[in-house]
Amino acid sequence: MGTRRNLDAQTILDAAAELAEEKGLENVSLLQVAEKLGVKSPSLYNHLSGVQELSTGIAKLALGRLEEAIRGAAVGRSEGDALLAIALAYRSYAKENPELYKAILRFPDCGDSDVQEKGHTVVRILYQVMEPYNLGEEETIHFVRGFRSALHGFVSLEAAGFFRGNGADVDESYRQLAFRLVSSLNMEKSD
């Protein structure tokens, strides 16, 4: 007993993320995470301050991976192409990692500044892609907010089970949404 393991915050969060995808986000408790790591739950307090930090940690981790996925989708494309690719990657990520995506939704009750930072990182990719459009800074911000909102909203509602039963093709609904927004950009360009 009392044997030293090589635990640290990152290891704990990785285990928590794995647990989330295995058994559902709602079953990620300190007890379960500790068990998965072969440790008693109070030991986790040596590495993080409590369950809230676990929550924000998982959210950051999930956002970080989403960011990677999006960056991967954007590389080598530009303007509308890039935006549409990002949109598809965004939804793919959410479908492939539903529990982690939920972790992003269930923000630790509003406003951890680090989570917002990461959120901004996701958004920064969008800013880069938007550059060729040469909108003003304000206009770019407006569009990026809206675009991200649309992706997030669609994916969230879909994950929550809306859009079922209703016959029409969900992929197509999503594609159209992204396309409408991207098209509205070309509009402004030609002004």
Add this chain to the structure above:
Amino acid sequence: MGTRRNLDAQTILDAAAELAEEKGLENVSLLQVAEKLGVKSPSLYNHLSGVQELSTGIAKLALGRLEEAIRGAAVGRSEGDALLAIALAYRSYAKENPELYKAILRFPDCGDSDVQEKGHTVVRILYQVMEPYNLGEEETIHFVRGFRSALHGFVSLEAAGFFRGNGADVDESYRQLAFRLVSSLNMEKSD
């Protein structure tokens, strides 16, 4: 002790909703609700099956009120006017009842069919408003899904604390988002 009160499920849910707005959704526990009603928590089980039913109940209640707000905004308007008015009402509701709106977000972990029903009711108003556009049924579904997603996504991200610090006017971002989508409809119409 043991005095009969006139409790029923609706009274409990109303109290829970009030409590949510007073002290935050995360502090809505059976204990707190019971206390507010001058009753012990196990007594609540005479009227509902547990904390999950409390959760779904609050979500339904919140959706019901959102529905009213939206219906109120749509009446007497048509097409783009109606869509924009609905958009503004949607966000106003979320801002005025932030805890209740969170209750809608935090779905009782996916897919209670009644909650989806109510969700559909919200959406049905959108269908009515869309009629004059004379799109096909499929096209209407696609648009409504996207429009609702955009509203929901924007409002959620805003409530979660994104869009802060960043200088641009949030009202304007929202207005633009709604306007882009509505404009894309006029596009199709003129085809």
Add this chain to the structure above:
DNA sequence: TTGATAAACTAATTATGTTAGTTTATAATA
């Protein structure tokens, strides 16, 4: 008046998060 029922109660159980205080392994130092 009596008896059935609904709705409250008390008491106890389980689960989770958390704190306090203790022990032990490891790494640095005398």
Add this chain to the structure above:
DNA sequence: TATTATAAACTAACATAATTAGTTTATCAA
């Protein structure tokens, strides 16, 4: 090498929440 400081585990205990079982009481109908 022996010692000691520290980090990281532990045990034990407590608080709060949800829940269940079983009990009591108010009210209404026969």
